[in-house]
Amino acid sequence: xxxxxxxSSTGRVVAEVLDAARLSELVGREVRAARIRVKxxxxxxxxxxxxxxxxxxxWARVLWPDGLSKAVKAERRAAGLGLVTARRPLDGGLAxxxxxxxxxxxxxxxxxxxxxxxxxxxxxxRPEDAALRYNPxxxxxxxxxxRVVRVTAAPDPLGAGxxxxxxxxxxxxxRLDDGADPSLAVLRRTGDADLGVRPDPVAxxxxxxxxxxxxxxxxxxxxxxxxxxxxxxxxxxxxxAAHAGVLDALDPGLADRVRRLAARxxxxxxxxxxLVHGDASPDQxxxxxxxxxxLTDFDRAHLAPAAVDxxxxxxxxxxxxxxxxxxxxxxxxxxxxxxxxxxAARARAMLLRVAEPLRRARPDWxxxxxxxxxxxxxxxx
Numbered sequence: 001x002x003x004x005x006x007x008s009s010t011g012r013v014v015a016e017v018l019d020a021a022r023l024s025e026l027v028g029r030e031v032r033a034a035r036i037r038v039k040x041x042x043x044x045x046x047x048x049x050x051x052x053x054x055x056x057x058x059w060a061r062v063l064w065p066d067g068l069s070k071a072v073k074a075e076r077r078a079a080g081l082g083l084v085t086a087r088r089p090l091d092g093g094l095a096x097x098x099x100x101x102x103x104x105x106x107x108x109x110x111x112x113x114x115x116x117x118x119x120x121x122x123x124x125x126r127p128e129d130a131a132l133r134y135n136p137x138x139x140x141x142x143x144x145x146x147r148v149v150r151v152t153a154a155p156d157p158l159g160a161g162x163x164x165x166x167x168x169x170x171x172x173x174x175r176l177d178d179g180a181d182p183s184l185a186v187l188r189r190t191g192d193a194d195l196g197v198r199p200d201p202v203a204x205x206x207x208x209x210x211x212x213x214x215x216x217x218x219x220x221x222x223x224x225x226x227x228x229x230x231x232x233x234x235x236x237x238x239x240x241a242a243h244a245g246v247l248d249a250l251d252p253g254l255a256d257r258v259r260r261l262a263a264r265x266x267x268x269x270x271x272x273x274x275l276v277h278g279d280a281s282p283d284q285x286x287x288x289x290x291x292x293x294x295l296t297d298f299d300r301a302h303l304a305p306a307a308v309d310x311x312x313x314x315x316x317x318x319x320x321x322x323x324x325x326x327x328x329x330x331x332x333x334x335x336x337x338x339x340x341x342x343x344a345a346r347a348r349a350m351l352l353r354v355a356e357p358l359r360r361a362r363p364d365w366x367x368x369x370x371x372x373x374x375x376x377x378x379x380x381x
Contacts, residue, residue, distance in 0.1 A: 010040040010249035012094060013062050017046055018363045023060075026088065026099050031057050033361035035135060040249035043067055046361070047134050048101065056128045059136035060101035062090070070108070071100045078106040081115075104128055109137040109153035113183040122149050122186065147176060148187045152299075155182035158228055162298055165225060166275075170213040171294045173286065190294050196283030196316075201324035204317070206293035207285040208328025211313070214295065215274040215306045215334060229275065232302035236351045237262055243355045250358075251366050257373050258354060264380050265351055266344035271305035271337060278302050280309040281316035307337045311345025315353070343379060350376040 016022050020032040027048070034056070035047035042064055048057040063071055071087050078085045085102035089095070104127040105114055117123050122144050123130065130142040140151045160179020166172055173190040195203055221229070240262035247255035277284065278300030286294040310329070314322045326336055336342070350372065357368035 008040070008249045009064075009094060009097070010038060010044070011251075013044050013090075013097065014038060014250055016090075016094075017044060017060070017062065018361060018365075020051065023048075026090075027060060027101050028086070029057075031060075033060075035359060036361040037136075037359065038246050038250070040246060045136050047136050056104065056131035056134045058101060058103045058128060059107055059134075060099060061136070062097055062099050065096050068098055071098055074100065074102075074106070074108040077108075077111070078102060081106075081111075083111075104131065104134065104140060107136055107140075110140055110151055113151045113153070113181070114140070116181060117149060117151055117184055120181075120184075122147075122184075123151075143189065144186075146189050148173070148189050150185040150187070152183050156185075156299065157182050158225065158301075159185055159299075161225055162229075162301060165221065166214065166217065166295075166298060169217040169220075170210050171292070173294055173296055187296075190296075191286035191288045191292060193287055194283045195285045195287060195321070196281065198287060199282065199318060199321050200287065201320050203285070203287045203291070203293050204282070204321040204324040205328030205331070206291070207282070207295075207313075208325040208330075208334070209332035210285065210293060210295045211277065211280065211309055211325075212329045212332035212334030214277060215309070218274040218303075221275060226303070229301060230273075230303045232278075232300075233304065234278065234300070234302065234308075234352070236265065236348050240265075240351050240354070246355065246358075247369075251369075254366065254369055254373070257370075261373060261376055261380060262351060265347055266380075269305040269307050269341065269345055269348065271307060271341070273303040274306050276302060276304045276306065276309045278304075278308070280312040282313070282321065283316075305337075305341075305345075306334065307341050307345035308348070310336065311342060311347075312349040312352075314342070315346050315349040347376060347379045350379065 017033055023033060024030045030051060031048045032051050033046045034049040037045045044062045046060045048060055050057040075085050083106035085106050087098050087100035090097045090099060123142055127140060127142050133141040138153050142149050163175050174188040176188060177186040240258055244255045244258040284297050286296055313325055330336055354372050357365040362368055
C-alpha cells in the first residue's frame, strides 16, 4: 500500500479475506481463498479451498450495503432447494458490510445450470469433491467418472460449433454432449496432466504443432463462425484500464505503474488474422505419459494475428520449453513472426496477466504484481 494513504474499505476487505486465519474465523471452518475477484466498493468474491485437502470448499463474497438484497435473495432461493448458505455482518471499520458463503451448488449464478446437469445424470456427488477449476459465479470444471463437465454461468453459443470445427483439424478432448445446453459441455477425460504441471520440451514441440494446426485451419471457418469469432477481439488497453481501476482501491502506486506502462505498450499487433486460442499457455495442453498431447479450453478463441498465441505461450513457459514450442510450431508449417513482433506480443500478454497474483488470492500479491511490472518494463525497453 502506498505510504501515507489510508486503505480503502475495499483494501481492508481484501486484506482480511486473504488472511487465512481471519477468513476461517468469518466462515466458521478452516479455509483459505483460492481465487478472488474484486469490484471496488461493491463486492469481493472468493473461491474457497480446504487447506488440508486442497479441495474446493465452496464460495464466499463480501457485499457492500447496496448489494445486501442480493445476499438475502440468494439465501432464500438456496434454502428453498435445501442448499447451504450463511451470512454474517463484518465489524470494526467494515460495519455495514456482510460476508456470505455457501456450497458450490448454491452458487447464485451457477445454481441453475448445475441443477440441469444433475437432472442430466452429471455430477451426482458434491461438486467440491470433483472440482478441477472453480471460479465462483462464472465457471466450474469438474470430474465425473471418465468425463469432464464444464458449467458456465454465461451461455457459450459458439461452444459446440467451435469444438466440432477444431476437433476435425487437431487433437482435442472428445466432446460427448450435443451442445443443446450452451451452459454445459461434457468432454471425455483426456490425459493425466498438463504442460503447466509436468513441463516437457518434447511435449512442448507437440504443443507448437497443435497451435500451428489451429492457425492453419482459419481458411476453412464457416462464415457464421468466422463472423462471431471476429467480434470476440480482446483489447489489452481496456483490460489494463480495468486492472488499474481495481488497483486504485488496493495499491494506488501499482495502479499508476500499470497505467504508465500501458501507455508505452506497442500498437496493436499486425499481420494476417487467424483463429487463435486466446489463452495460450502450457496448462491448456493436456498430456499423457505415452506422448499424447491435446489442446483444450477454447472459451477465449477469436480472430487475431498468430503472434497473440505465440507471445502468450512464451510469457507463461520456461525458456527450453518455449524454444521447443516455437520449433514445433515451425516444423508443423507455422510462420514465427520477427522478433520485434514477438516482443510486442509478449508485452501484450504480460499486460493482460499483470493482476494474476491478485486473482489467484496470493497474500503477497503486491510484491508479485510489482515483479510482473518490472519484467514488463524490461520487455518495453
